[in-house]
Amino acid sequence: MNKDTWELLPFWFPKSQNNRNWAFVFILLTILSIDWWNWGSGNRLGNWIPVWIIYLIVIQFVLAYSVWKFSKGWMKDE
């Protein structure tokens, strides 16, 4: 697909394959952060912190790592 054809796509659509891959990663992490399968859980770690909070913290650290990797290449040559 040439550059002119890409311009016909909606403004929110990632233009390169690499950016589409990253979009997939970030959308997946966002979806995984909503752990609907565990919604009624009151399981606690060390008696005081819900296990679902620990899960959410881990997802956020994965997100931080992904942003770090993504930031190295984003708009470097433009």
Add this chain to the structure above:
Amino acid sequence: MSDLLTIGIILSIYLIVSIGIGIYGRSKESSAEDYFVASRKINPWVLFCTLAATNFSAFFFLGFAGASYRAGWGFYGIMAMGTSLVGLSILLLGIPIHKLGKEKGYVTPPELIAGETNSKHLGWLYGTVLVVFTLPYLATQPMGAGILLETLSGGEIPYFTGALLLTCVMIIYLVLGGMKSSAMTDVFQGILMFSILIIFVIGFFIHEDIGGFSEAGQSLWDNKPDKFVREGNFTWEIIFSFTILWPITVPMFPQLFSRFYIAEDDKAIRTAAWLYPTVVPILFLFPVIIGAYGNIVDFGLAEYTSQELCEENGHLWNEEKKSCEFIKKESDNILPLVLTEYAPLWAGAIVCIGAIAAFMSTADSQILAMSSIITKDGLPAVTEVKEENEKQIGRILIIILAIIGLVLAYDPPDTIFDIVSQAFTGLAVLFPTTVAVLYWKRVKANSCIMSIIVGEILVGWSYWSAKTGNAIPDWFTQGFHFSTPVILITILTLWISTEIEERLSNNASS
């Protein structure tokens, strides 16, 4: 030493240091660009600190704790992931905004939008929305300061006196130093507020009456197990709504948007982008912990055993549980209330200083950003503004805006959370336009105007519905927060109206 004197001494030391840093950090140059965007020379670490301190406000300190007191740990789900995603927004929007700012000399958000679309009308509309929706958010900062000092001093420092005092100090360092002072005080205030909050939370749990993390956890589980689960407090649709609202709305705050201009290079923005989701997951735990565990603190409400007694004392009677509870607005006080129960006065005063640092670091940035928008975009539309006078006009506007914030905070109608969620949706409407201007060559000013107007009409409808007690119908929200369909509609409006505009102009030319 009297209580008031203790609070006075600690508060004075903090305020004097803030003013001192503001004066020391101020720029020696005299141009308006230097005053409003610190000559675009802010390094990565200062940029990160100022972005974080600017964003974590009274809402972070008091609003989070209040909402977590009401809804338990589930409120972490409302705030954390969405705020971590702000790091991605910083990268995606910050880099092109920084590059365009440096290349074309933009100082304010509307300047960029108007400049890139060649439409003054779009710039005015964009600037008006920014100012209109930032004002209520600004008012929550003196509100927070007033609540905190009043509760801590047992009413000896009245709500409005506290709000007025801190506003005056903020005006002093802003008028003297502009953006550079604001950024430097943000670093000091940011480090102060987070370190104090962390120490306080640990101190709370090791207090002999609480008995440690495990014992406190068991006590909360025995008395209010619903505070550990999301079911019954929040649906997944609501948490999802806020998870996508924060990365969309936060970069639209004028005080955040303006900070993309001040970076010394794009590396500073890349660093801030990944640091943001690195610190948020841990920092956001602390106010949520205080709020959720505030439920095991005995505030004497159990004494009010009848509805009459409870309501007579200004609280809320829960008919289902047959118990007396704090009304919604009172629960915003939960952090200072816990403080007065468990910390000696001097320690409580130091924690309050941390919270006040959060209010001031946000409010000063909001005022400076709005002052620059009015100076650079608003006033030139009605009268001629000479470049050499811009700095002086900016200073006068800082005083006027601070007074407006105080007036709005005088008699607040809602809780801090209710006020900000309304303001956030109003600002989120600008996001599709901003992305389109930065990334889409086909962008048309009229389509952006259409998208913003449609979005703000919907926000107005939500406000009107809340005021008249009519709920937004389910067919519109489908269980999500109101902001989700609004954002979707503004994106579709922008996209479809661009297609229509292009086809109409193609037909006309052929």
